[in-house]
Amino acid sequence: MGVPMTQGSASTGPLRSLAPTLLLFFFSGATSLVYEVLWMRRLGLVFGATQLAVATVLGAFMLGLALGAAFAGRWADRRSNLLQVYALLEFAIGLYALAFPVLLRGLTAVYVALVGSDGDMGFWPLQLTQLALVLVLLAPPTAAMGATLPLLVRFVTDRISTAAMRTGLLYGVNTVGATVGVLSAGFILLPAFGTRSTEVGAGVFNLAIGVAALAWSARFARQHDDNVSDVDQGLGVVDDTEDWMEAEELLELEPDPDQEGVYGSRLARLTPIVLFGSGASAMVYEVGWTRFLALVLGSSVYAFTLMLVVFLGGTALGALIGARWVGRPGARPARWLVGALAGAGLAGFGTHHLFRFMPYWYVDLYDLLGGHVVAMFGGQALLAVIVMAPATLCLGSVFPFAVKLGARRSGHLGADVARLYVSNTLGAVTGALLGGFVLLPIVGIQDSLMVSVLGLLALATLVFLGRDITRRKRQVGLVALGALSLAAVGLRAPWDPLLMSAGMYQYVSELSDYSHESVRNHAISDFDVLFYEEGTTSVVTVARSRGSGNLWLANNGKVDASTQEDLRTQLLLAHLPYFHREAAEDVLVIGLASGITAGSVTLQPGLESLDILEIEPKVIEASRLFDEHNRRPLEDPRVRAIARDARNHLVLRAQPYDLIVSEPSNPWISGVSNLFTREFLELGLSRLTQSGVFVQWVQTYGMARDDFRSVLRTFCEVFPYAVLYFTVEDADAILLGSREPLPWVTSLVDAALQDAPRAQDLARIGVQTAYDPLSYLVLGKDEMMDIAWQAVPNTDDNARLEFNSPLYLDHLTHDANTAMILDARPPLADHFALRTEPGASSADLFQGLGRSFERTGRWSEAAECYIRAARQEPERPGLAEALARVRDQLVEAREAAR
Numbered sequence: 001m002g003v004p005m006t007q008g009s010a011s012t013g014p015l016r017s018l019a020p021t022l023l024l025f026f027f028s029g030a031t032s033l034v035y036e037v038l039w040m041r042r043l044g045l046v047f048g049a050t051q052l053a054v055a056t057v058l059g060a061f062m063l064g065l066a067l068g069a070a071f072a073g074r075w076a077d078r079r080s081n082l083l084q085v086y087a088l089l090e091f092a093i094g095l096y097a098l099a100f101p102v103l104l105r106g107l108t109a110v111y112v113a114l115v116g117s118d119g120d121m122g123f124w125p126l127q128l129t130q131l132a133l134v135l136v137l138l139a140p141p142t143a144a145m146g147a148t149l150p151l152l153v154r155f156v157t158d159r160i161s162t163a164a165m166r167t168g169l170l171y172g173v174n175t176v177g178a179t180v181g182v183l184s185a186g187f188i189l190l191p192a193f194g195t196r197s198t199e200v201g202a203g204v205f206n207l208a209i210g211v212a213a214l215a216w217s218a219r220f221a222r223q224h225d226d227n228v229s230d231v232d233q234g235l236g237v238v239d240d241t242e243d244w245m246e247a248e249e250l251l252e253l254e255p256d257p258d259q260e261g262v263y264g265s266r267l268a269r270l271t272p273i274v275l276f277g278s279g280a281s282a283m284v285y286e287v288g289w290t291r292f293l294a295l296v297l298g299s300s301v302y303a304f305t306l307m308l309v310v311f312l313g314g315t316a317l318g319a320l321i322g323a324r325w326v327g328r329p330g331a332r333p334a335r336w337l338v339g340a341l342a343g344a345g346l347a348g349f350g351t352h353h354l355f356r357f358m359p360y361w362y363v364d365l366y367d368l369l370g371g372h373v374v375a376m377f378g379g380q381a382l383l384a385v386i387v388m389a390p391a392t393l394c395l396g397s398v399f400p401f402a403v404k405l406g407a408r409r410s411g412h413l414g415a416d417v418a419r420l421y422v423s424n425t426l427g428a429v430t431g432a433l434l435g436g437f438v439l440l441p442i443v444g445i446q447d448s449l450m451v452s453v454l455g456l457l458a459l460a461t462l463v464f465l466g467r468d469i470t471r472r473k474r475q476v477g478l479v480a481l482g483a484l485s486l487a488a489v490g491l492r493a494p495w496d497p498l499l500m501s502a503g504m505y506q507y508v509s510e511l512s513d514y515s516h517e518s519v520r521n522h523a524i525s526d527f528d529v530l531f532y533e534e535g536t537t538s539v540v541t542v543a544r545s546r547g548s549g550n551l552w553l554a555n556n557g558k559v560d561a562s563t564q565e566d567l568r569t570q571l572l573l574a575h576l577p578y579f580h581r582e583a584a585e586d587v588l589v590i591g592l593a594s595g596i597t598a599g600s601v602t603l604q605p606g607l608e609s610l611d612i613l614e615i616e617p618k619v620i621e622a623s624r625l626f627d628e629h630n631r632r633p634l635e636d637p638r639v640r641a642i643a644r645d646a647r648n649h650l651v652l653r654a655q656p657y658d659l660i661v662s663e664p665s666n667p668w669i670s671g672v673s674n675l676f677t678r679e680f681l682e683l684g685l686s687r688l689t690q691s692g693v694f695v696q697w698v699q700t701y702g703m704a705r706d707d708f709r710s711v712l713r714t715f716c717e718v719f720p721y722a723v724l725y726f727t728v729e730d731a732d733a734i735l736l737g738s739r740e741p742l743p744w745v746t747s748l749v750d751a752a753l754q755d756a757p758r759a760q761d762l763a764r765i766g767v768q769t770a771y772d773p774l775s776y777l778v779l780g781k782d783e784m785m786d787i788a789w790q791a792v793p794n795t796d797d798n799a800r801l802e803f804n805s806p807l808y809l810d811h812l813t814h815d816a817n818t819a820m821i822l823d824a825r826p827p828l829a830d831h832f833a834l835r836t837e838p839g840a841s842s843a844d845l846f847q848g849l850g851r852s853f854e855r856t857g858r859w860s861e862a863a864e865c866y867i868r869a870a871r872q873e874p875e876r877p878g879l880a881e882a883l884a885r886v887r888d889q890l891v892e893a894r895e896a897a898r
Contacts (some may be wrong), residue, residue: 033091037182168323353448355446480847691740696735730818769852
């Protein structure tokens with residue numbers, strides 16, 4: 001038995017004839033997700049890395065897909081040269097990608113002109129402006145991407161009986177390609193080649209897809225002509241014995257009652273609603289899961305890549321399974337659709353009960369895999385699979401089942417499939433916005449997931465009631481689904497905020513061992529939670545140590561501020577620039593956290609305005625718990641706290657600052673890493689007055705030496721004058737940069753110590769003389785370049801820190817970085833202060849520094865300073881006694897070391 005070939009499509013050929021089309025669509029999916037990753041990164045540099053900005057870009061991307069699908073669906077049913085049109089779309093996408101940087105620069109100029117200085121046009125006008133501009137930029141390529149599915153669906157099938165199976169196959173293969181695209185972009189292309197080279201490569205690849213599509217179109221046309229000739233001669237049949245599924249066109253042996261008559265029409269009308277709801281629920285799931293997994297896996301680019309890979313991979317596999325099931329003879333798509341929706345809801349409910357075990361399992365995997373970086377990527381993926389895979393498999397199968405029920409017009413299959421795809425995509429846009437900006441901030445991660453669970457169960461109920469079943473079955477089904485819904489509401493699994501904020505992804509190496517008891521002792525036993533809120537961008541926790549009284553603030557488990565370990569750095573970030581410059585009227589602080597730095601800035605002379613940028617609004621709220629330590633900066637009328645991304649603020653800012661203090665979180669965190677690139681520093685420099693100073697905090701821990709060198713070189717390339725302070729030798733460094741020289745001015749320190757509020761503030765970290773802060777000054781620009789000149793600068797394009805520093809997150813690198821910096825110090829005879837402060841006395845300097853080093857237990861450095869002072873003035877009072885004290889301490893230290 002065989003099936004004659006018909007003109008204009010591959011719908012009646014054996015499935016192997018689909019192979020070229022599927023291969024093309026696989027690569028289309030791969031490049032599309034590469035673009036999504038690239039363009040979200042690029043647009044984030046303009047509009048910011050806030051959750052709202054990210055959702056705006058993602059929403060515009062998906063709206064473009066929906067627009068293209070809606071147009072192509074109607075158009076495809078009236079065309080025959082579908083592969084040629086598909087090729088033209090791929091050409092258009094590739095060419096647009098090649099031109100994207102130029103277009104983005106134009107859009108940025110329009111954005112700045114429309115929004116104006118400081119971006120004070122109001123919240124909703126600003127968001128709508130951003131959405132409109134991003135839509136204008138992304139609509140052409142994304143519409144072309146969205147148009148490809150209806151076109152190819154119409155190409156591979158023109159019969160209702162094969163529509164669902166082949167649509168599901170195309171959708172699944174395309175999503176597999178998307179999964180590969182995300183994986184390759186995050187782990188290979190961007191780290192190895194950077195943003196622009198990856199963009200160019202993807203653009204060229206799209207052009208190659210277009211060429212291949214034209215070649216396949218020509219070959220298919222020849223095959224079609226041959227088959228038509230065979231039919232005319234009475235010879236043209238296609239042997240289908242090699243593929244049973246291809247006989248589905250003839251297998252109307254067991255018609256599904258759910259697709260017949262009034263029930264079929266009812267279910268067909270319900271499918272767009274179901275797909276809209278399932279798309280929304282899927283995105284609420286993704287938002288919630290991503291926010292939860294960031295607590296367990298961290299917020300690195302690799303963690304987010306793995307989360308997206310698992311989500312897409314589960315969806316793809318579910319679509320392929322659904323396509324196979326729906327293509328079977330006698331398939332019952334309505335029954336399977338009910339099962340898929342209910343299964344997605346129950347799977348989401350079930351896996352959320354595992355959340356409280358995840359920190360322990362992460363440590364177990366770390367122990368099992370020996371903490372090896374590459375192996376831990378697999379471990380992180382496994383945890384993401386446990387959370388996401390069961391539900392995404394079910395959600396992926398929804399689309400082919402819905403197509404089976406909703407695509408009922410043989411002459412309008414392109415339009416029907418497009419209508420269903422658009423509904424699903426618009427639901428996804430709604431779910432992303434609803435999850436990120438309504439549900440999570442109001443009800444939190446767990447309850448947001450429960451809303452999605454209930455939504456999926458409600459959709460399952462809706463489809464169940466639309467089926468042709470007996471009254472008794474309806475009643476039983478309603479009772480069962482109602483019971484499941486009540487169970488989902490009543491059997492939620494709470495978690496311990498301290499355990500979830502423990503940051504095991506970074507602090508696992510600090511555990512005494514890898515037992516669960518050790519995890520509990522590290523995370524829970526000594527702390528009281530004072531604040532725990534799930535904000536729009538991170539989970540914010542404030543806790544106090546019962547033993548030491550240390551108060552700390554963490555974002556997604558990463559401690560960003562404290563009242564003890566971080567106090568010296570937080571205070572010196574505010575005070576050090578005023579020892580090089582007399583005053584600063586307009587100041588910007590990037591990163592509020594505890595508010596200690598901002599509070600110290602309010603004490604400085606000449607301050608007229610202080611802008612504080614904090615990307616997470618909940619941090620602003622949490623900072624008030626530090627009021628007894630931070631001098632209540634938010635109550636100062638000169639202070640303005642702004643919940644905004646720093647780059648977006650500086651892009652829009654026209655008026656320059658006299659001082660910018662940048663103290664964000666660590667550069668391994670995706671989004672934060674953008675505040676350590678050359679382009680950001682250039683932006684910061686462009687927003688400084690001529691004598692303005694830029695202050696940058698940087699870590700020495702969890703960062704390879706080459707990466708630390710990269711930070712130094714990047715900073716020194718941008719700022720003509722630069723110095724480095726070591727505030728905590730195994731943790732923190734502070735960089736100061738300016739267009740003009742940065743001399744050390746002892747009189748400015750003396751003035752600060754004679755001003756009671758500033759003197760009290762500095763006394764909290766033991767600063768009593770002008771030489772105490774000077775003891776932290778280690779390198780000038782020449783010394784920094786001596787150790788960093790061969791390093792690769794960190795740029796927006798190569799994102800070196802973002803991709804490399806997560807690989808060393810739990811490594812104890814601070815000793816190596818500390819040694820590298822201290823080894824580069826100039827000899828005392830050439831101390832920075834002697835070079836930059838006219839008339840400075842070397843004997844005074846060395847004796848003063850010796851006292852500072854002695855007070856902080858830095859005996860070797862103290863001895864070196866006293867010896868240097870004695871060489872200058874052998875009879876100087878107090879030197880002999882000081883040398884004797886330090887010598888005794890060094891002897892004791894050597895004996896203790898034995």
